[in-house]
Amino acid sequence: MSQKFQVDGMSCSHCAESVTQAVRQVDPEAQVTVDLPTGHVDVLTHQPREDIRLAIENAGYRAA
Structure with missing residues (x-):
């Protein structure tokens, strides 16, 4: 199942x-799949x- 999150606080590849x-x-x-510019994280x-x-x-990030 695919889940989509908006994750705040990500700024680099680390x-x-x-x-x-x-x-x-x-x-x-x-x-x-992480898209840093938008903060979108897709998880299958x-x-x-x-x-x-x-x-x-x-891990220290805000996810919605």
């Missing part, structure tokens, strides 16, 4: 990698949306 790694701690096989996963959102927020 931020994008941090978000990707946070998602993959919940689902190691998730496909994560079967995990609950709330689990993915919390993982992103626990």
